[in-house]
Amino acid sequence: xxGQVDPEEAEEAQAGADDLTFRFAHVYDxxxxxxxxxxxxxxxxxxxSGVTIESFPAAQLGSEAELLEQVSAGSLDIAVAGPxxxxxxxxxxxxxxxxxIFDDVEExxxxxxxxxxxxxxxxxxxxxxxxxxxSWYYGTRHVTSNTPVNTPEDLAGLKLRTPDxxxxxxxxDTMGGTATPMALDExxxxxxxxxxxxxxxxxxxxxxFRLNEVQDYINLTGHSVQSVQxxxxxxxxxxxxxxxxxxxxxxxxxxxxxxxxCIVSAEEETLEAWRExxxxxxNDDVDREAFAEQVRDELPGRVPxxxxxxxxxxxx
Amino acid sequence: xxxxVMVVALLVLLLLRVPVAFALLIPSLAYVAxxxxxxxxxxxxxxLSGVNSFPILAVPMFILLGxxxxxxxxxDRVYDAAVAFLGHIRGSLGYVNVATSFGFSWxxxxxxxxxxxxxxxxxxxxxxxxxxxxFALGVTxxxxxxxxxxxxxxxxxMYAVTAGLSVGALFVVGIVPAALLxxxxxxxxxxxxxxxxxxxxxxxxxxxxAKALLAALPAVGAAVVILGxxxxxxATPTExxxxxxxxxxxxxxxxxxxxWSKLYRTLVQSVETTGSVLLIVxxxxxxxxxxxxxxxxxxxxxxxxxxxxxxxxxxxxVNVLLxxxxxxxxxxxxxxxxxxxxxxxxxxxxxxPLHFAAIVIVNLLLGLLTPPVGLVLFVLSSVTxxxxxxxxxxxxxxxxxxxxxxxxxxxVPSVSLWLPxxxxxxx
Amino acid sequence: MTGRxxxxxxxxxxxxxxxxxxxxxxxxxxxxxxxYVLGDPLSWTEELARFLLVWLAxxxxxxCTAERLHISVDLLLARLGRRAGAVVDTFANVxxxxxxxxxxxxxxxxxxxSTGLRAPATGLPMAVVYGAGALGFALVVLHxxxxxxxxxxxxxxxxxxxxxxxREGA
Ligand code: NA
Ligand code: NA
Numbered sequence: 023x024x025g026q027v028d029p030e031e032a033e034e035a036q037a038g039a040d041d042l043t044f045r046f047a048h049v050y051d052x053x054x055x056x057x058x059x060x061x062x063x064x065x066x067x068x069x070x071s072g073v074t075i076e077s078f079p080a081a082q083l084g085s086e087a088e089l090l091e092q093v094s095a096g097s098l099d100i101a102v103a104g105p106x107x108x109x110x111x112x113x114x115x116x117x118x119x120x121x122x123i124f125d126d127v128e129e130x131x132x133x134x135x136x137x138x139x140x141x142x143x144x145x146x147x148x149x150x151x152x153x154x155x156x157s158w159y160y161g162t163r164h165v166t167s168n169t170p171v172n173t174p175e176d177l178a179g180l181k182l183r184t185p186d187x188x189x190x191x192x193x194x195d196t197m198g199g200t201a202t203p204m205a206l207d208e209x210x211x212x213x214x215x216x217x218x219x220x221x222x223x224x225x226x227x228x229x230x231f232r233l234n235e236v237q238d239y240i241n242l243t244g245h246s247v248q249s250v251q252x253x254x255x256x257x258x259x260x261x262x263x264x265x266x267x268x269x270x271x272x273x274x275x276x277x278x279x280x281x282x283x284c285i286v287s288a289e290e291e292t293l294e295a296w297r298e299x300x301x302x303x304x305n306d307d308v309d310r311e312a313f314a315e316q317v318r319d320e321l322p323g324r325v326p327x328x329x330x331x332x333x334x335x336x337x338x
Numbered sequence: 339x340x341x342x343v344m345v346v347a348l349l350v351l352l353l354l355r356v357p358v359a360f361a362l363l364i365p366s367l368a369y370v371a372x373x374x375x376x377x378x379x380x381x382x383x384x385x386l387s388g389v390n391s392f393p394i395l396a397v398p399m400f401i402l403l404g405x406x407x408x409x410x411x412x413x414d415r416v417y418d419a420a421v422a423f424l425g426h427i428r429g430s431l432g433y434v435n436v437a438t439s440f441g442f443s444w445x446x447x448x449x450x451x452x453x454x455x456x457x458x459x460x461x462x463x464x465x466x467x468x469x470x471x472x473f474a475l476g477v478t479x480x481x482x483x484x485x486x487x488x489x490x491x492x493x494x495x496m497y498a499v500t501a502g503l504s505v506g507a508l509f510v511v512g513i514v515p516a517a518l519l520x521x522x523x524x525x526x527x528x529x530x531x532x533x534x535x536x537x538x539x540x541x542x543x544x545x546x547x548a549k550a551l552l553a554a555l556p557a558v559g560a561a562v563v564i565l566g567x568x569x570x571x572x573a574t575p576t577e578x579x580x581x582x583x584x585x586x587x588x589x590x591x592x593x594x595x596x597x598w599s600k601l602y603r604t605l606v607q608s609v610e611t612t613g614s615v616l617l618i619v620x621x622x623x624x625x626x627x628x629x630x631x632x633x634x635x636x637x638x639x640x641x642x643x644x645x646x647x648x649x650x651x652x653x654x655x656v657n658v659l660l661x662x663x664x665x666x667x668x669x670x671x672x673x674x675x676x677x678x679x680x681x682x683x684x685x686x687x688x689x690x691p692l693h694f695a696a697i698v699i700v701n702l703l704l705g706l707l708t709p710p711v712g713l714v715l716f717v718l719s720s721v722t723x724x725x726x727x728x729x730x731x732x733x734x735x736x737x738x739x740x741x742x743x744x745x746x747x748x749x750v751p752s753v754s755l756w757l758p759x760x761x762x763x764x765x
Numbered sequence: 766m767t768g769r770x771x772x773x774x775x776x777x778x779x780x781x782x783x784x785x786x787x788x789x790x791x792x793x794x795x796x797x798x799x800x801y802v803l804g805d806p807l808s809w810t811e812e813l814a815r816f817l818l819v820w821l822a823x824x825x826x827x828x829c830t831a832e833r834l835h836i837s838v839d840l841l842l843a844r845l846g847r848r849a850g851a852v853v854d855t856f857a858n859v860x861x862x863x864x865x866x867x868x869x870x871x872x873x874x875x876x877x878x879s880t881g882l883r884a885p886a887t888g889l890p891m892a893v894v895y896g897a898g899a900l901g902f903a904l905v906v907l908h909x910x911x912x913x914x915x916x917x918x919x920x921x922x923x924x925x926x927x928x929x930x931x932r933e934g935a
Pocket of ligand 2: 447489
């Protein structure tokens with residue numbers, strides 16, 4: 023045991039003393055783009071407005087479900103939560119986690135602020151008082167495996183791990199796979215031991231859990247272009263003056279751009295690194311149309327928000 | 339300021355014998371009530387979410403497993419096997435005591451269950467055979483700490499859940515430190531009894547040994563089911579814990595040791611321990627939420643960095659803090675409160691999360707033997723009907739080398755990191 | 766509150782807690798069986814096991830209050846005489862009653878507020894889950910008050926440090 027830390031590095035940036043400070047909480051690690059790109063982007067945009075945010079990462083203040091309850095009760099100012107968790111308050115909100123709802127990041131960026139999506143947020147607000155201020159790109163999910171997966175037929179018979187949430191199971195099911203729910207911590211050893219054959223995650227997650235070491239192929243299925251929402255309530259927004267409100271709106275726009283840039287470049291860099299070290303083969307021959315067609319056909323009949331799903335897919 | 343008031347309130351309430359769970363709840367509730375922005379609903383939400391957790395489910399399962407193992411007679415068989423092999427050595431029952439605890443540790447996750455079981459059976463036996471009473475108490479108390487270091491381990495589950503680490507990795511972290519503890523205990527037994535050549539039994543014949551070993555062998559099955567299941571990636575720790583319970587239950591049936599009333603007593607015992615542990619878990623979740631909201635982790639980091647920038651000094655300071663807290667608080671509660679605050683600081687100082695976990699767990703376990711509030715001291719005193727000071731006197735000579743183990747764990751990272759690294763669990 | 770009612774209630778809590786423990790065990794085993802033996806896992810076992818654990822925790826919290834099994838620190842009490850000890854222990858019980866009372870009321874409100882929410886896998890109303898907190902803390906209030914009253918009537922029964930530790934270790 024030796025060494026010394028750099029005190030400069032460990033010091034935290036201090037907010038202006040007279041600023042109106044809002045608590046901003048999420049479940050991601052301190053080194054996740056939500057914290058490293060999103061939070062500074064908001065703080066920068068708010069600079070000089072007399073408003074700032076104080077971030078609580080790593081589920082310090084609770085799980086996604088709990089953070090939303092806290093925002094709803096007024097105990098927390100701003101929460102980051104995904105569509106499935108918003109879906110608990112207003113069914114239609116979960117639609118954004120539906121498989122193949124967007125083709126890629128570009129389409130996601132064009133569609134995420136469209137009228138159909140804005141209508142969902144309006145419905146959520148009416149039902150619960152929860153206000154979605156913006157959506158941050160979270161990553162695109164791909165399937166990793168030990169045999170190439172190009173078509174729904176290739177997926178058949180593979181035991182594929184998903185997070186333990188019904189919609190993830192349904193997504194994989196409609197793609198033609200057999201989903202097994204499991205905690206993320208256990209996936210590495212389960213793949214190593216052959217308890218499961220495949221798994222699906224965004225590239226940064228695959229990288230940080232080193233799943234490229236225990237799988238042969240990353241198949242660019244891109245079956246789920248995911249986002250997380252920045253959620254607040256009138257209790258917070260009503261405290262802002264008009265000028266502060268426009269600074270806040272500006273912060274919402276610039277932060278969404280900043281997070282998307284961070285995550286997209288992280289995805290590209292990781293893929294590039296894998297291409298170079300050969301730790302996992304990148305399979306770009308996936309017949310995404312075949313998967314998309316099958317999912318877009320079957321999914322609407324198996325979820326309560328099938329209509330909204332069709333509206334978004336057709337509108338985009 | 340708020341933080342200081344809360345910690346003082348916690349200590350005062352503890353002193354006034356308010357149960358640990360409520361000593362955590364009361365200042366937290368006051369905080370929630372005094373902040374106009376926070377509703378009491380959050381207090382309810384956080385206490386409930388503390389126990390609404392799949393990994394925590396392993397806690398009642400492992401408590402049940404240990405109690406069932408005792409009721410099934412498997413512990414007696416481990417003891418008989420240890421006597422058969424070690425009976426003829428000078429001070430044999432001292433080593434037997436350590437060996438039985440080691441064998442039992444693969445089925446038990448808590449020191450108190452070990453101390454109660456061994457204290458009831460082995461201490462009277464040792465005293466009857468002429469072993470000094472403080473020695474009998476000391477070796478039993480000290481060796482009870484093996485149980486929570488070897489998997490399954492309830493402190494390890496709590497730590498994993500609190501710090502967001504893998505339970506499997508944390509299970510493995512304790513194995514080498516536990517082996518060092520066994521060596522330290524045996525050395526102490528040897529030193530204390532080096533002049534007592536009268537304390538040895540008959541040498542046992544090999545056929546007798548083989549028979550005793552065979553009878554104790556099914557105990558190994560529990561370790562295989564639990565550890566094999568988790569490390570093989572076959573099952574989650576919670577699933578493995580339930581399979582372990584099933585295994586020991588079937589074993590008890592095979593041994594014809596279980597009557598309905600004995601089974602019900604075992605279940606009630608398990609419910610009682612579970613109830614007192616889980617309410618602390620629930621309360622600590624709320625207390626921890628308040629600490630996080632008041633930025634205690636960040637403040638702790640800043641304070642620590644003002645004090646020192648050297649990792650070695652940080653580790654010494656942390657050990658002193660843990661030792662003081664461990665002397666007053668039971669390990670589960672201490673882990674739930676301290677880990678969210680200290681683990682991020684340790685990371686700032688470049689300490690590996692699993693290494694830090696080992697330091698925290700081993701240090702807090704020593705607290706079980708440290709006055710004024712060492713639970714193992716009280717438990718041993720009550721099951722053996724010996725006064726607490728006698729137990730303390732007996733534990734003291736063992737303490738020295740146990741602190742040595744803690745220092746090794748603290749300053750030689752490979753002691754805790756070697757095995758998880760070899761198994762690919764160190765991340 | 767009659768003695769017989771009180772003992773009966775405690776016996777019911779003990780029995781219910783035991784049933785919950787066995788049920789928790791059974792549900793986890795069912796998960797293992799369907800996942801590893803049948804290869805076709807049920808989606809609701811994990812959630813149900815967690816909810817059973819919540820109920821187990823809070824029913825047992827009530828029971829442990831009645832049997833004075835909650836872990837406490839006997840630092841001061843061991844040095845006090847019987848009478849002073851009884852006073853301190855009674856204060857501790859009153860503090861427990863006040864805190865648990867607040868949580869029982871807040872818990873009931875919290876459960877009532879969540880009537881619209883359903884658990885994703887089992888479809889159980891979240892009010893059923895959150896109700897465990899309200900009930901558990903209400904039981905704690907009942908038994909904590911019982912302990913305080915008992916202390917005033919029979920100070921000689923206040924458990925000392927050794928007795929409470931014995932029961933923890935039992
Ligand atoms: Na022992
Ligand atoms: Na153990």
